[in-house]
Amino acid sequence: MTVKRRSVPARQDGRATRWAGQRERRRREFVDAALKAITEHGPHVSTQQIADRAGVPRTRLYRHFNGKADLAAAIAERVIEQVVVELDPVWNPRGTPMEMIELAVRTHVAWMAEHAAIYQYVINIGGEAGASAYHDVKVAVSGHIAALFREYLHASGGDTTAAEPAAYGLVGFVDAATTRWLEHPDEQTREELVRKLVDWAWLLISDTAAKSGLELDPHQRLPTPKELRAQHATR
Amino acid sequence: MTVKRRSVPARQDGRATRWAGQRERRRREFVDAALKAITEHGPHVSTQQIADRAGVPRTRLYRHFNGKADLAAAIAERVIEQVVVELDPVWNPRGTPMEMIELAVRTHVAWMAEHAAIYQYVINIGGEAGASAYHDVKVAVSGHIAALFREYLHASGGDTTAAEPAAYGLVGFVDAATTRWLEHPDEQTREELVRKLVDWAWLLISDTAAKSGLELDPHQRLPTPKELRAQHATR
DNA sequence: TCTAAGTGTGACCCGAAGTAACGCTAACCA
DNA sequence: TGGTTAGCGTTACTTCGGGTCACACTTAGA
Secondary structure (H helix, E strand, C coil), X not given: CCCCCCCCCCCCCHHHHCCCCHHHHHHHHHHHHHHHHHHHHCCCCCHHHHHHHHXXXXXXXXXXXXXXXXXXXXXXXXXXXXXXXXCHHHHCCCCCXXXXXXXXXXXXXXXXXHCHHHHHHHHHHHHHCCCCXXXXXXXXXXXXXXXXXXXXXXXXXXXXHHHHHHHHHHHHHHHHHHHHHHHXXXXXXXXXXXXXXXXXXXXXXXXXXXXXXXCCCCCCCCCCHHHHHHHHHCC | CCCCCCCCXXXXXXXXXXXXXXXXXXXXXXXXXHXXXXXXXXCCCCHHHHHHHHCCCHHHHHHHCCCHHHHHHHHHHHHHHHHHHHCHXXXXXXXXXXXXXXXXXXXXXXXXXXXXXXXXHHXXXXXHCCCXXXXXXXXXXXXXXXXXXXXXXXXXXXXXXXXHHHHXXXXXXXXHHHHHHHHCCCCCCHHHHHHHHHHHHHHHHHHHHHHCCCCCCCCCCXXXXXXXXXXXXXX
């Protein structure tokens, strides 16, 4: 029996369309509440504490999240969104290499110092709850930096296999050094720490670039990969 | 009333002395079993799985450990013992700076590659179980390296506040870069990774040393701090 | 024969995550 | 106006892993 098929329904049931986007809205609200609960109670926050903060019964969380792991993943996504925005001048290079490095290091140290509980949640506890690797903040940030490195190494004919270890390593470096500093803040000021980290990062980046024939000036605007390719071709 | 006091009991009850050292023996056995259970079941090993491996009822564990956190601490201590032994040529400097750096990097990468579950347990899960910071393997290793850096920086009149961030940062660097490599082992060989890590570590160490007036030769035996102090005094 | 210290067994408790049924509310539709 | 749709709060319940405890047993020593 032939049924006439419409590409779209003529008119939809208002009882259904009334709730359009509700799931997404609720998930955002619960993530907002979760971030506050983590800040208030620490990274070992319970689902009960998150629900209390959201003003709903705990069982309601399971209507919008497929378990605590799903919620942890959503929290990590939110943090990634924020960090990616803050580091836009690094992904879409603007300014000098030194300015970009300084922004990246400061942003990382700031996140660790000013959002300690949230940072620890997404880096450790959230991961333990089972969030997939692609939600991991460290991996996201390191991946972005690695992509930038690879692009420049490739444009100057260098060894692109250095991109990943350098990027991941640098993020790990800043992370570990800052963790230590947060546990012993009297050893030096935050500015002194940042200064050292920036210097070391520059040292490593400039040396890696030099090895691929790319002489970077720390205080001159970073050339675009296109400019580099043109420059590399004329040798 | 005066009581005659003996410095030691004349003769001890054999029923008590029979069990001397038993608690320590049992703890070592249970840690041995735990390491095997972690290797077999992964870092999220349960106390039931550890007890099964030890061949005892689960409740027996609580007679020798003050909870899972205490067991995790004992496991971390065991790993620290082994790593500290393997890195003795670094703590008690023998050989050239390059040889020492290479040994440290290789040992770290080997631990991560060949004892993945144990490494992940002591770095993450074990920590989460509540083990005190001083049992943390990373802190232990980084602390050793920092002490070595501080000693040399001090002997050459340099800025000793660079010791901690450099040491902790370098361990974090190798850790993060190797974690990435383990997830994508086809990007380069382990040898290529190690080579890069050693080069970067040398770069950073030599630059930090140079800034404090200490010119290191990567392939000459590392001078002792005493030799450095004598050398520094004659300037 | 009694005692000391360790042992295995089994029962039980607790907290946290997760599931499900039920009745309610508000808006929409025929 | 009554029925329907979708989300909501309440309550009860299950599962799991960590942790505690009492009891009987074993072995050696006094």
